[in-house]
Amino acid sequence: MWITFERSGGIMGRKMSLALDLTNLPEDEAQSLRLLLDEMNFFALQDDLPTSPVPDGFHYAITVRTETVTHTIHTTDMSASPSLRALIQDLSTRARTQRKPI
Amino acid sequence: MHRHACVLCITPPHLLQEIARNGSDLQRETALRTIITSEQIRGQRRAMRSVMSFLAAISAGEKQRIVYDAKQGSQLPGTLVRSEGDPAVSDPAVNEAYDGCGATYDLYSDVYDRNSIDNNGLQLKSTVHYQKGYDNAFWDGTQMVYGDGDEDLPAEQRLFNRFTISLDVIGHELTHGVTQYEANLAYWDQSGALNESLSDVFGSLVKQYQRKQTAAEADWIIGEGLFTANVNGVGIRSMKAPGTAYNDPMLGKDPQPAHMKDYVSTIEDNGGVHINSGIPNHAFYVASLEMGGYAWEKMGKIWYKTLTDKLQARSTFQDAANLTSEAAAELFGTNSLEQQAVSKGWAEVGITVNGGTPGTGDGCLTSILRALGLAQ
Ligand SMILES: [Zn+2]
Numbered sequence: 471m472w473i474t475f476e477r478s479g480g481i482m483g484r485k486m487s488l489a490l491d492l493t494n495l496p497e498d499e500a501q502s503l504r505l506l507l508d509e510m511n512f513f514a515l516q517d518d519l520p521t522s523p524v525p526d527g528f529h530y531a532i533t534v535r536t537e538t539v540t541h542t543i544h545t546t547d548m549s550a551s552p553s554l555r556a557l558i559q560d561l562s563t564r565a566r567t568q569r570k571p572i
Numbered sequence: 573m574h575r576h577a578c579v580l581c582i583t584p585p586h587l588l589q590e591i592a593r594n595g596s597d598l599q600r601e602t603a604l605r606t607i608i609t610s611e612q613i614r615g616q617r618r619a620m621r622s623v624m625s626f627l628a629a630i631s632a633g634e635k636q637r638i639v640y641d642a643k644q645g646s647q648l649p650g651t652l653v654r655s656e657g658d659p660a661v662s663d664p665a666v667n668e669a670y671d672g673c674g675a676t677y678d679l680y681s682d683v684y685d686r687n688s689i690d691n692n693g694l695q696l697k698s699t700v701h702y703q704k705g706y707d708n709a710f711w712d713g714t715q716m717v718y719g720d721g722d723e724d725l726p727a728e729q730r731l732f733n734r735f736t737i738s739l740d741v742i743g744h745e746l747t748h749g750v751t752q753y754e755a756n757l758a759y760w761d762q763s764g765a766l767n768e769s770l771s772d773v774f775g776s777l778v779k780q781y782q783r784k785q786t787a788a789e790a791d792w793i794i795g796e797g798l799f800t801a802n803v804n805g806v807g808i809r810s811m812k813a814p815g816t817a818y819n820d821p822m823l824g825k826d827p828q829p830a831h832m833k834d835y836v837s838t839i840e841d842n843g844g845v846h847i848n849s850g851i852p853n854h855a856f857y858v859a860s861l862e863m864g865g866y867a868w869e870k871m872g873k874i875w876y877k878t879l880t881d882k883l884q885a886r887s888t889f890q891d892a893a894n895l896t897s898e899a900a901a902e903l904f905g906t907n908s909l910e911q912q913a914v915s916k917g918w919a920e921v922g923i924t925v926n927g928g929t930p931g932t933g934d935g936c937l938t939s940i941l942r943a944l945g946l947a948q
Contacts (some may be wrong), residue, residue, distance in 0.1 A: 478840045478841050479841050479842065479846075480707070480708040480710075480846075481708055481709050481710065481735075481741065481744070481745075481795070481808065481846070482707075482708075482795075482808045482846065483827075483841045483844070483845065483846025483847055484823065484824070484846075485840060485841075522759065523759040523760065523764075523842050524710055524711070524712055524713065525710060525711045525745075525748040525752075525759060525767065525768075525771070526708065526709060526710035526711060526744075526745065526748070527710045527712070528708060528710075529841075547646065547703070548712060552646075555646055559703070559704065559705075562705065563705055563724070566705060566707070566722065566725070567725065567729060
């Protein structure tokens with residue numbers, strides 16, 4: 471399973487991204503990400519965006535790919551559900567600690 | 573719509589104003605709403621503002637600040653931690669949000685005679701400690717929200733400090749509120765970049781006003797103090813020299829252009845609203861420097877008048893150039909030094925005042941619908 475994460479917008483307007491291959495993660499971390507995705511039923515989620523953009527708000531794009539299916543959702547801090555926010559928090563932290571310019 | 577218009581026919585405006593002043597709470601509220609609604613139907617900003625300033629005059633006319641703590645969660649507004657008049661608390665983020673709102677309110681009130689975000693004494697609401705490791709600040713349509721930067725990382729990995737640390741960031745966020753109540757610039761493409769630029773302009777002016785710095789003395793940096801010592805940069809943007817605020821192995825290089833020839837076409841960040849804002853930002857800087865003295869006095873007044881009287885939801889950079897020039901002529905005279913400085917500012921970024929085809933301004937109907945909140 472692969473996860474790609476992109477954050478854009480924010481007061482700085484700087485893009486940040488992350489590509490994760492779960493097979494390269496420690497098993498407990500991979501397991502907790504899989505649980506989180508199952509819990510929110512990720513593959514059934516739809517885009518969840520506010521009706522008009524929030525000035526300086528972050529915009530998130532998350533794609534999860536397995537051998538058989540690929541699904542992408544777009545969301546924001548204001549509109550994401552608590553479980554989706556937990557996923558964003560996890561992925562943001564990983565992205566921030568391996569910061570690379572795009 | 574029609575019903576309210578008729579109410580005005582029945583109750584003469586002076587009587588409504590009398591009720592608004594002296595009636596019971598319910599009468600007062602009804603009268604105020606009627607005044608606002610009937611004026612909105614006329615769709616005229618000038619009329620709207622005379623009503624708004626009347627309302628401002630009879631309301632408290634004092635700043636009302638309130639600060640909440642999200643305690644690293646996402647729930648807004650969070651727990652109330654400081655209200656207007658309360659003494660400082662031990663948490664610096666709370667005090668910075670409180671004082672920064674005060675400094676921003678003061679610039680708008682002292683220099684532009686504006687009573688808060690809505691020019692009607694709206695409470696200035698801020699939430700600090702939003703989420704964990706949140707390197708951002710935003711305006712959610714009703715309030716300001718600030719993260720703590722990289723507080724969750726080891727010191728040697730931190731790039732961002734807490735976002736309240738920077739006064740111009742607070743002025744920037746609060747100005748998004750002002751823009752929402754005024755030109756309501758659509759947050760994408762050129763109108764979005766103008767929205768961003770106005771927040772940088774007034775954010776920077778808040779800082780300059782507090783420090784009593786002339787245009788030549790000011791640093792024109794947005795986000796001063798936001799970066800930790802680990803970052804090679806002075807802030808997130810430079811109005812003086814867009815594209816030079818940072819150049820860092822971890823963060824990359826400041827992508828802002830300072831000229832139309834380098835305008836960035838992108839779909840990210842709502843069409844590069846934080847990138848292309850460098851162009852109008854630099855125009856304001858050049859015009860202010862050309863004029864000399866305190867930027868908030870001349871150029872600030874011209875930009876403020878343009879924001880509140882002239883710009884529309886889908887205005888373009890060319891519109892902004894033409895309209896700031898028009899505002900300069902109205903405030904200081906045709907061919908005044910001020911108007912010449914405005915032209916010079918825009919020329920420097922590759923835009924000739926009245927030189928191009930202005931973007932499609934909104935028609936009368938759209939203005940009315942927007943005033944009523946029925947259209948963007
Ligand atoms: Zn902004």
